[in-house]
Amino acid sequence: MLIAQQLPANEIQVDFNSYFDNYGVEIIYPEVSFSKSVSENTSINGRVLVDVITTASMKSHFDSVYSFANTSKGLDAFTSASKRTHGGSDNNPDELRGEFGIGVVQLFDEVNVSLTNLYSIEHDYSSETIAGSISVPMAKKNTTIQLGLVKSWDKIFPQTRTWIEDKSVISSTLTLSQIFSTGFIGQIELFYSNLSGFLSDPYQVVTVVNFDSAFFQKYENIYPDYRNRGAAGLRTIIRLNDVSSLQLAYRYYLDDWEVKSHTISALYEHLFFDEKLLFGAGIRSYFQTKAKFFKAEYNKLEEYMSVDPKLNGMISNELEFNFSLNGSLIPIIENEKLEFNGRFNFYIRKTDSPDWHSRYDVLYAYLMSAGFRFLFD
Amino acid sequence: MKLIKYILLILIIGLCLGCTTVEPWEREGLSSPIMIFDKNPIEKGIKIHHIEFREGSAGATGSQSGGCGCG
Amino acid sequence: MKKSIIIILIIILFGKLNQLSVLAEDNDIKVGNSAPDFSGVTIDGREMKLSEFKGRVILLDFWASWCAPCQKELPYLMQLFDDNDDKNFMIIAVNIDKKIEQAQKFLDKLKEKAHFPIIWDSKSVIPALYKIESMPTTIFIDKTGVIRYIHTGFTDSSKEILKQELEELLK
Numbered sequence: 001m002l003i004a005q006q007l008p009a010n011e012i013q014v015d016f017n018s019y020f021d022n023y024g025v026e027i028i029y030p031e032v033s034f035s036k037s038v039s040e041n042t043s044i045n046g047r048v049l050v051d052v053i054t055t056a057s058m059k060s061h062f063d064s065v066y067s068f069a070n071t072s073k074g075l076d077a078f079t080s081a082s083k084r085t086h087g088g089s090d091n092n093p094d095e096l097r098g099e100f101g102i103g104v105v106q107l108f109d110e111v112n113v114s115l116t117n118l119y120s121i122e123h124d125y126s127s128e129t130i131a132g133s134i135s136v137p138m139a140k141k142n143t144t145i146q147l148g149l150v151k152s153w154d155k156i157f158p159q160t161r162t163w164i165e166d167k168s169v170i171s172s173t174l175t176l177s178q179i180f181s182t183g184f185i186g187q188i189e190l191f192y193s194n195l196s197g198f199l200s201d202p203y204q205v206v207t208v209v210n211f212d213s214a215f216f217q218k219y220e221n222i223y224p225d226y227r228n229r230g231a232a233g234l235r236t237i238i239r240l241n242d243v244s245s246l247q248l249a250y251r252y253y254l255d256d257w258e259v260k261s262h263t264i265s266a267l268y269e270h271l272f273f274d275e276k277l278l279f280g281a282g283i284r285s286y287f288q289t290k291a292k293f294f295k296a297e298y299n300k301l302e303e304y305m306s307v308d309p310k311l312n313g314m315i316s317n318e319l320e321f322n323f324s325l326n327g328s329l330i331p332i333i334e335n336e337k338l339e340f341n342g343r344f345n346f347y348i349r350k351t352d353s354p355d356w357h358s359r360y361d362v363l364y365a366y367l368m369s370a371g372f373r374f375l376f377d
Numbered sequence: 378m379k380l381i382k383y384i385l386l387i388l389i390i391g392l393c394l395g396c397t398t399v400e401p402w403e404r405e406g407l408s409s410p411i412m413i414f415d416k417n418p419i420e421k422g423i424k425i426h427h428i429e430f431r432e433g434s435a436g437a438t439g440s441q442s443g444g445c446g447c448g
Numbered sequence: 449m450k451k452s453i454i455i456i457l458i459i460i461l462f463g464k465l466n467q468l469s470v471l472a473e474d475n476d477i478k479v480g481n482s483a484p485d486f487s488g489v490t491i492d493g494r495e496m497k498l499s500e501f502k503g504r505v506i507l508l509d510f511w512a513s514w515c516a517p518c519q520k521e522l523p524y525l526m527q528l529f530d531d532n533d534d535k536n537f538m539i540i541a542v543n544i545d546k547k548i549e550q551a552q553k554f555l556d557k558l559k560e561k562a563h564f565p566i567i568w569d570s571k572s573v574i575p576a577l578y579k580i581e582s583m584p585t586t587i588f589i590d591k592t593g594v595i596r597y598i599h600t601g602f603t604d605s606s607k608e609i610l611k612q613e614l615e616e617l618l619k
Binding site: 261 | 400427435439448
């Protein structure tokens with residue numbers, strides 16, 4: 001089994017992922033990735049992911065809203081003048097996003113260095129990311145320190161607008177993993193990220209209503225152009241017996257928009273059939289305070305405004321069931337280098353106030369994933 | 378405050394370096410898939426993408442680790 | 449940010465130095481020293497000692513069914529032994545699986561059979577005696593019982609290295 005200071009195994013992985021929620025959002029996102037060693041100390045990897053997003057319920061919404069939406073830059077001439085049908089972001093509610101990544105992993109003695117370049121493109125957004133990490137094992141490989149740096153440059157160019165905006169993100173992660181015994185592993189991770197530029201969602205609409213002055217106007221979200229984010233996570237794996245373990249995790253997060261959160265999670269894993277079938281069941285609970293400028297309703301124009309539900313106060317819970325089946329257990333295939341994976345998640349999020357467009361305050365989402373990994377020499 | 382954080386960090390790492398209790402030949406149990414964080418990092422990335430799209434937090438979700446330390 | 453990186457680099461350096469000092473103190477198992485004798489029972493139930501093979505070049509190998517590189521190494525060692533079985537050469541493979549069935553199952557899957565002794569050491573007495581640093585570990589012991597080469601891990605280039613070292617020691 002691979003560990004951080006080894007080269008990744010030679011493998012091809014294919015996954016079919018899907019997402020459905022009660023807001024009417026449907027996403028199908030197949031992904032193909034591979035990893036191949038090109039020399040004893042070097043391995044290359046690549047991935048291609050395609051998101052197909054169908055947001056049927058958004059279409060009618062934007063039809064009504066965008067005909068008189070104001071942006072932070074003033075009235076948008078195109079949207080205000082046009083009688084054409086506007087979708088989630090333009091004419092078509094179906095969006096397509098492609099993500100392409102290439103990477104290299106290099107071993108220097110036992111030190112593992114990796115470099116990855118990711119490029120993501122959709123019709124109104126592009127993102128270029130460079131990620132690097134160094135992983136150093138110590139103390140007979142019982143301790144591993146990993147440092148990761150990620151820098152990304154995004155461009156936002158909604159097709160119903162005339163402007164292009166930039167966003168830049170730099171993140172760093174420090175991870176310390178420690179094997180305490182054959183039945184107990186711990187990990188601490190510290191994360192810091194700085195975002196700058198256009199941090200808003202151009203398709204969300206803030207309605208400012210003041211009945212006293214009969215003022216009624218629609219605007220975009222208006223966000224600060226920076227955000228500093230920090231988080232600290234702690235997780236452990238505890239072996240329960242030869243075939244089962246329990247993972248426990250806690251994370252604390254805070255940022256200068258005054259979003260604070262606590263995340264707790266547990267994952268139980270159990271091996272069956274001579275370790276050929278792995279079954280996992282997990283639960284995750286998340287508690288978040290709202291951003292300082294978030295409001296469900298505005299009655300006057302403010303310096304910063306947001307109706308984005310992810311900046312609202314919320315509690316979310318997620319249940320997960322997953323399995324991993326070795327191909328040697330399947331009668332016709334009987335190939336131990338093949339592994340079949342499946343996952344089902346049920347996600348429920350309750351925000352402190354109703355969502356700005358659906359008016360629901362509870363989001364129910366179902367996620368399903370099925371795929372295989374094939375290991376080769 | 379920052380100084381305290383750095384001292385704490387060094388202490389934690391120092392303590393961990395002293396914890397060399399598991400010898401290479403004792404790692405049979407650690408090679409089991411139930412003793413590995415994030416066996417499938419690609420799948421984890423997909424899960425995180427979905428969560429970060431719906432919640433206001435990010436980061437510190439951990440890194441792949443564990444295994445027998447062979448090689 | 450810069451401070452954090454500097455601190456991490458210092459810690460990494462400290463960790464590496466720490467490991468080096470530990471190695472320096474261990475003067476029992478190193479190239480040039482005598483290989484400590486041990487006894488064990490093979491997978492097919494035969495008692496044996498390392499000293500039985502004094503006068504031969506010995507390749508002492510530590511492996512387990514749960515160790516991925518060992519799974520590549522063992523078939524090569526079988527080939528290396530079969531290519532040199534007419535010479536003054538012996539391989540002793542020490543298996544440290546907790547359950548003998550695991551080791552046997554792995555051996556049964558291989559195309560070749562091992563024509564050298566495989567000791568089953570579930571209590572890991574021999575790897576502790578040899579203070580091995582990683583799995584797999586291969587140690588070349590010359591005809592006089594002196595440790596001549598120590599290798600950890602196994603990759604494709606290990607094959608040629610082991611072959612050349614064996615040729616040199618057989619001279």
